[in-house]
Amino acid sequence: MSAIQLSSVTKRFDDVEAVRNLDLTVESGEIYGFLGPNGAGKSTTINMLLDFVRPTEGTITVLGEPVEAAEAELRERIGVLPEGFDVYSRLTGRKHIEFAIDSKKADDDPDEILDRVGLTDAADRAAGGYSKGMAQRLALGMALVGEPELLILDEPSTGLDPGGAKEMREIVEAEAARGATVFFSSHVLGQVEAVCDRVGILHEGELVTEDSIEGLRSASDSEETLILTVDDATDDDLDPVRRLEGVSGAAVEGSMVTVSCESNAKTDVISTLGEGGTEIRDIETESTSLEELFLSYTDGEGVVEKDGRGSTPAEPPAASAPEGGQ
Amino acid sequence: MSWLVVARKDFEDSIRSRWLQGLTALFVGLVALIAVVSLRLSTGGETISTNALLGAGFMGLLSGTLVPLIALVIAYSAVTGERESGSLKLLLSLPHSRADVVFGKVAGRSAALSTAIIVGFVVPAVILAAGPLSLDIVSYVGYTLLVSLLVSVFVAIAVGWSAAAPSQRIALGGAIGLYFLFVPFWDIIQFPLQIAISSLPEWVPVSGTAISNALFLLNPASAFQGLTNALLQGQLFAGETAGLQLSALSMLLFWLLAAPLAGLFVFQRRDL
Numbered sequence: 206m207s208a209i210q211l212s213s214v215t216k217r218f219d220d221v222e223a224v225r226n227l228d229l230t231v232e233s234g235e236i237y238g239f240l241g242p243n244g245a246g247k248s249t250t251i252n253m254l255l256d257f258v259r260p261t262e263g264t265i266t267v268l269g270e271p272v273e274a275a276e277a278e279l280r281e282r283i284g285v286l287p288e289g290f291d292v293y294s295r296l297t298g299r300k301h302i303e304f305a306i307d308s309k310k311a312d313d314d315p316d317e318i319l320d321r322v323g324l325t326d327a328a329d330r331a332a333g334g335y336s337k338g339m340a341q342r343l344a345l346g347m348a349l350v351g352e353p354e355l356l357i358l359d360e361p362s363t364g365l366d367p368g369g370a371k372e373m374r375e376i377v378e379a380e381a382a383r384g385a386t387v388f389f390s391s392h393v394l395g396q397v398e399a400v401c402d403r404v405g406i407l408h409e410g411e412l413v414t415e416d417s418i419e420g421l422r423s424a425s426d427s428e429e430t431l432i433l434t435v436d437d438a439t440d441d442d443l444d445p446v447r448r449l450e451g452v453s454g455a456a457v458e459g460s461m462v463t464v465s466c467e468s469n470a471k472t473d474v475i476s477t478l479g480e481g482g483t484e485i486r487d488i489e490t491e492s493t494s495l496e497e498l499f500l501s502y503t504d505g506e507g508v509v510e511k512d513g514r515g516s517t518p519a520e521p522p523a524a525s526a527p528e529g530g531q
Numbered sequence: 532m533s534w535l536v537v538a539r540k541d542f543e544d545s546i547r548s549r550w551l552q553g554l555t556a557l558f559v560g561l562v563a564l565i566a567v568v569s570l571r572l573s574t575g576g577e578t579i580s581t582n583a584l585l586g587a588g589f590m591g592l593l594s595g596t597l598v599p600l601i602a603l604v605i606a607y608s609a610v611t612g613e614r615e616s617g618s619l620k621l622l623l624s625l626p627h628s629r630a631d632v633v634f635g636k637v638a639g640r641s642a643a644l645s646t647a648i649i650v651g652f653v654v655p656a657v658i659l660a661a662g663p664l665s666l667d668i669v670s671y672v673g674y675t676l677l678v679s680l681l682v683s684v685f686v687a688i689a690v691g692w693s694a695a696a697p698s699q700r701i702a703l704g705g706a707i708g709l710y711f712l713f714v715p716f717w718d719i720i721q722f723p724l725q726i727a728i729s730s731l732p733e734w735v736p737v738s739g740t741a742i743s744n745a746l747f748l749l750n751p752a753s754a755f756q757g758l759t760n761a762l763l764q765g766q767l768f769a770g771e772t773a774g775l776q777l778s779a780l781s782m783l784l785f786w787l788l789a790a791p792l793a794g795l796f797v798f799q800r801r802d803l
Contacts, residue, residue: 252802259802344621
């Protein structure tokens with residue numbers, strides 16, 4: 206059974222399509238990193254998983270149950286760290302944890318949970334005085350109550366210092382080791398890279414790629430960034446280049462053309478540009494990092510998507526043998 | 532009983548609110564003040580009964596106009612406030628349905644306000660009973676319970692409205708509107724309405740009294756007034772208005788359930 210399954214899910218707010226025709230499956234027991242820049246639709250997707258927001262089209266099942274028809278009891282099996290939440294400012298941290306325990310009919314020891322998320326010293330203070338990071342820890346503690354089968358964490362590292370983010374990753378790994386499925390979103394590749402079995406990258410409401418970290422890394426290893434200084438080029442001049450085999454993206458800024466491509470496609474790129482009448486003055490190459498690859502999928506800094514922004518995304522860069530998870 | 536867990540949390544949260552603590556103090560003060568003023572006005576040195584105290588115009592004013600106002604103020608943001616701050620996400624991430632949230636909040640906030648009212652009525656009564664006030668326990672307790680019922684009904688109306696309102700601003704505006712509708716406006720339209728009713732044409736199939744009774748009952752504040760008057764006259768659910776009183780009580784219970792249900796109906800269909 207898959208822990209999460211979205212089939213052709215679209216969500217429209219007035220005239221904005223926040224999520225477009227999304228198919229996504231998270232298998233039981235895996236750690237799935239849901240990556241994308243802010244505003245890509247990650248939180249909308251997670252809000253739909255929790256029935257906070259209802260899809261315009263498509264179906265969603267969580268732990269085998271269709272979300273819209275599911276009873277509230279389904280959430281006894283899920284731990285959630287939502288995005289943009291607030292604590293009950295007048296109640297103490299301990300009260301929050303106790304409330305989660307009562308709500309989930311669990312028998313956890315509040316002190317143990319508070320200790321796990323590092324709030325022992327602040328447990329008896331009103332949560333209204335907590336910092337953003339402490340509130341985040343508190344909500345994580347509430348999510349951990351009752352040993353849930355599935356953890357859904359929306360930007361869990363928000364407000365945490367590097368040490369806190371590391372503790373968060375350790376908790377995620379410990380939960381996965383216990384057998385829980387973990388689905389978490391982030392806009393920072395580094396947080397996902399270290400722990401995830403599989404990564405999906407969301408951009409403008411669409412899933413642009415889905416792969417294991419190793420798969421993504423081998424894609425980035427075989428990629429190079431070609432930096433060309435030219436006399437004059439427009440974005441239109443790059444269209445023939447984008448159509449080339451092995452090219453994942455191209456962009457122009459002033460007299461600088463950057464092309465993200467496989468090593469063996471470089472000569473084709475240069476000759477195609479030359480044939481188009483662009484005079485090339487200087488050539489440099491750089492290897493593409495995983496970070497740059499992520500950027501090439503998303504906000505396109507330096508490199509835009511093959512078909513340009515907003516249209517159907519092309520295949521992810523070649524040479525990525527998908528593995529893991531399925 | 533998930534709503535009970537929500538109710539308990541909401542109660543614990545509400546009683547820590549400065550607003551509620553301030554209101555409790557205000558209640559204690561006002562009830563004590565009314566008692567002292569009543570004692571001064573009575574012909575010197577005599578004891579007066581709590582029934583006379585509760586029957587005093589001031590007390591009617593306190594219960595009939597201040598209690599609905601307090602309930603609306605405390606409860607109008609029950610759902611919208613949490614939605615806007617984001618704590619509703621924390622609440623609905625736990626195994627609670629939206630119905631649990633709405634009814635849990637009605638129960639929790641009613642309990643918190645009833646506590647404030649019971650403290651507000653009991654503390655002055657107990658202190659003054661040691662002195663010149665003769666306490667009629669049965670009707671005093673009955674009166675306090677009726678005030679608690681009234682406050683719960685207005686909490687239910689406010690929470691229902693809060694669940695349906697799309698934003699905190701609209702929730703506040705609506706709460707103010709509901710207050711003016713049920714409290715001053717209802718009294719203002721009574722007189723012209725009575726005149727209109729008395730000149731009903733023949734073909735109208737219901738009697739003028741029936742319409743006027745229905746209007747009287749529909750407003751929880753006036754249904755409450757009817758019940759307390761009967762209570763203080765020792766005529767609760769007895770005498771010639773017994774039927775009308777039962778209808779008044781049913782109407783209060785109807786509001787208690789119908790208002791949250793109506794709010795829930797809208798809330799169920801909405802994105803957070």
